[in-house]
Amino acid sequence: MAVPVEEAIAALSTFSLEDEQPDVQGPGVWVSTERGATNSPIEYTDVSAYRLSLSEDTKALNQLNTLIHEGKDMASVLYTYRSCVKALPQVHMSSGFGNALQVGWIDNYLKPWEFAGIMWQLPDSMKQSQADLYLETYQVLDLEMSRLREIQRWQGSAASKLAADMQRFSRPERRINGPTITHLWSMLKLLDILVQLDHLKNAKASIPNDFSWYKRTFTQVSMQWQDNDSLREELDDLQIFLSTRWAILLNLHVEMFRVNNVVVAEVMVVGHGAGDEGSKWGCRRGVEWQCSSCGCVRGGGVVVGGREMVVVGWWRQRSWKKALGVEDILQVLIVFAVESLELDFALLFPERHILLRALPVLVVLATSSEKDSESLYRRVKINRLINIFKNDPVIPAFPDLHLSPAAILKELSMYFPKFTAQTRLLTLPAPHELPIREAQEYPLNPMNQLVLLKSMDGADVEWCKEVKGNMYDIVVEGFQLLSKWTARIWEQCAWKFSRPCKDAVPNMSHEMVTSSSDYEKVVRYNYSSEERKALVELVSYIKSVASMMQRCDTLVANAVWETIHAEVQDFVQNTLATMLRTTFRKKKDLSRVLSDMRTLSADWMANTSKPESEVHCLQFLIYEVVSGGNLRKPGGLFGNSSSEIPVNDLKQLETFFYKLSFFLHILDYTETVASLTDLGFLWFREFYLESSRVIQFPIECSLPWMLVDHVIEAHSTGLLESVLMPFDIYNDSARQALAVLKQRFLYDEIEAEVDHCFDLFVSKLCDTIFTYYKSLAASSLLDSSFLFSVENGEKFSVQPMRFTALLKMTRVKLLGRTINLRSLIAGKMNKIFRENIEFLFDRFESQDLCAIVELEKLLNILQLGHELLSRDLSIDSFSLMLNEMQENISIVSYSSRLASQIWSEMQIDFLPNFTLCNTTQRYVRSSKVPPASLQKPTIPHAKPSFYCGTQDLNSAHQSFARLHSGFFGMPHMFSFVRLLGSRSLPWLIRALLDHISNKITTLEPLITGLQDALPKSIGLLPFDGGVTGCLRIVKEHLNLGSKSELKAEVLRGIKEIGSVLYLMGLLDIVLREVDTTHFMQTAPWLGLIPGADGQILQAQEGADSPIVTLFKSATAATVSNPGLSTQTSFYTISKQAEAADLLCKANMNTGSVLEYALAFTSAALDKYCIKWSAAPKTGFIDITTSKDFYRIFSGLQIEYLEESVQVPPSNHEVLGDSVAWGGCTIIYLLGQQLHFELFDFSYQVLNIAEVEAGSITQTPKNSPFAQVSPIL
């Protein structure tokens, strides 16, 4: 069943391509296989079609390009070379090296796949397998050495080919066209590669190291071989090559001046001289050759040079006076390089670096003799060269290797002694820090222009053209900015490498102060915090501009092409035509060239409305413009006024010439953007890895990670959104490892690091986010009056940060993978919140009940933080998490972790150890009870973010919590109610009531014991003895003192009962308050009004409550208005309103907890009613022999009171006021309160004291007994 195409398209067109993900990451992976226009994909085969007789040039060009290509491979092989020897078992043979046999495993083998075979078969039979070992080692090393040999061979051939090429194209008698600009570039590039190779070879210490191993094993192995002379010779060759500094350049020098030794005698002599002087280097071939040739040369001395060497290219035939060597082309190259560098218009940074690297070598080559130098300096003033070298004292060559022109010149001038003494000027480069300025002006307008571009379909032609022209300008500007920025980063990087930080670890912390490796000095400690910040900013500039440019690639492509086409055609059809008519009429040669140019590129037929044309062939146009119509002259490309071309036209030609070279980059849009924004070099550290002798550096030393880390640690609002940008560096370097360096193991290392880094990043980021939201919540929950009165209140305010962009990232592109950062963060957050709740409960469990207020506060902060965060991120609801951590998810369980903790805490600690104070309505820990009696887990330690976020906020909240940590009272009760809620609170009440009944049960036998101890009879106290007499009588009769343990036990029991009952009273107050609030909130909706005597009345009897009426009428209104689509939901709402009405009304009349508790207690007492309040047999009140509870309590009380007035009052602080509460409640519930009031010993004593006081002295009443006045 096929869907018609039209339908499919229509369906697709409704698909919204809007994407809510913000652009805060780099462009990620470049999907581009486009080969640049700067590399001709068809090897310039189409050049011949233009019939410009350039076949020679093309051929040479292609040859050079192949060499360049190969050379790059060689360089990457050399750069990524890692020493194999370290991985080999170290065998020191007694026979071979005079050492005892010893096998040392250096475990940092680097390419295990190559050694797996031999590594594990060694240990057992070493002696026997010595020879085998050597053979194996040899074979392994041979593989590596063959690569080096290949490089040696290649550089030889490359040098000779380059030299030959230069010679061919500097010989006028060959009469070939060229070299063209492209050709010059190729020469420069090849030269550059040779320089780089040489530099690498010099820098890599492991190569000679490996080689000497190889040679040793070779001597061992080759003993058995018959014919090893040629091999040995080859080996010597390689050794010389490897151990000579700048061997490649020396060889090149020799090659260059070899073929024309007859003609250019002096150069030969010089060359030989150099060879003699630096005899220890000597390339074999070079030496032999010099020996054979020097004699004749020295005799014959043809004087050349010293004459103005002129023109390249087209004028050459006329002004050519002498046959020369390669000097002229060297000079041309130097002039070209210097002018390009000075102009610095059309150069992107890779090209600029090539020129900078090649220039010193060119200078060295070109000044091998006095006369050459003179002629060179006549064309290019030495100051210009020196200026260039000074401005860029350090040139990046490889990611962690740099070149210094001054050093090259200095070092090479030893071998080329004729190089003028002026080099010493170079030895002091100006101090050259590369501060990255922060505020780069952003190209802000491209977005507007894009909108314009999109909107211009069918608009005015002229206007369109203008918009497109603007677009073109913006693209050019973008490229230049990108190039500038990236070059800056790279140059700063090289600069940092050349200037390791002096004082290791100034600000970093304690660890590893002494042993910071070279790489750490160069990278880790070498960037200050500001520099890191600037680097991050610049990286994100680059990456975001790049991703913007990449995204609008296909949008602007058309406009850009059209502009280029228009410019070319304008030039060819108008400017050239004018020139042809006016200035060049007389000059046949020139005019022919110009008309050639017209023929080549004119697109006469193009209709102007849509002249979309591929401008790819402009490459050849440049090629032609420059070589065919060669505009270059001695002394500068365009700077000479000696020619016949008028200044005006020259100017036009010059402008166009430079524009052309930039066209290429723009045509290669994606390729150029990709290469300009490739920051992969920031990761690579092969050179330092080797010199530090480690497998890999820790990620703290890795620059990309340092940047990420800096962003997270800096807590800077502006930087935060660029935190993903440095990860794009990994993308770049991974791509480089695979596509440029072609090394799998590098990619593996990068991948491992990225995995590690990203995990770290996510966890760090989550911590930051969590801390931020937590402290935000904590600071908003701080008491505002406190904040107002505190002095430095701003330390409690939280600097706002925006995580929204990061929280929306669902597709982070990393090494070709797509990572859903949002879900990672959400998952992590869910976990952190749970951990935090868990931690708070743990903390509460390790403290006493008073900490409940603090717990509630902390939970509130957490909840608010959760609420704030869940605006941006969907995470589990807080109540769910709380329930989960409280372990009461099950709907049939009513206890929770918190409730049971509270309960057990009450049983173990609170009820026995806390004493009640009536006046303050607080329970306080009794000082008499030893606190160490119970085992508690120690308070778990946690990060500040698990409390309130930051340290300051923590201490602020801590001081609030401390106010409540010493007692238990109303605030704690409120916390109870709020934390336990209506679900667990009944459970707790029930548990407490059960506790009362248990206590009563345990009291029963004790009371019986006390009853036994009561005297048979004790009557009313006589008044005659006075207070002291009474007390004596009481003491004599009540000998409860003998049962002191029993007594204490009973008192404690009664105290606990009293405590619980008082607690219930408090709870009742709190619940009433809560209920009242609730009532106030719901009453208007339910139509309730409070009646006269605390009753709740319905406002309108029989009618619906207001809330139901409201929603019913709303539903009715929607029914009458059929246009509304949400009718059903209104209906649902009205139904729900009815349900809410019912539920809330049912909840309205909650009873009193205290009443219930008393009823419960009374019921529990029922069982013991007979024992504790025996009905008198006589029917009268039993005064003397009663053993009822009130008697017992009365006896207990008077003794207790007596004890409490003793000088150190012992008992009161243990029992507090709750004893009275407990005892009186029981008495009341047993119906004995009248008896008690009548016959209580204390009352009697009080009465007597009153009478005594009234009759004898009018002493003020300061009786200590006044404090006990139980009122019930």
Place this chain on the structure above:
Amino acid sequence: MARAGGITNAVNVGIAVQADWENREFISNISLHVRRLFDFLVQFEATTKSKLASLNEKLDTLERRLELLEVQVGTAAANPSIFNT
């Protein structure tokens, strides 16, 4: 071949160049549109991915909710006596 020769057959070359321009225009048109198609696909993928991600998020939430409910129902069903009062 000396430089002085220049383009030997300017007319032919001119015609060829003209044809070349036209060919190139055609090729560039095609390639540009292929790239636009490709761009569309990339963008389509991106959008779809983010939509799928948000869907996944919602499903995740639902799944958790469901899991919770299942556990609750399970605990309730394990104690039927509570409901037979």
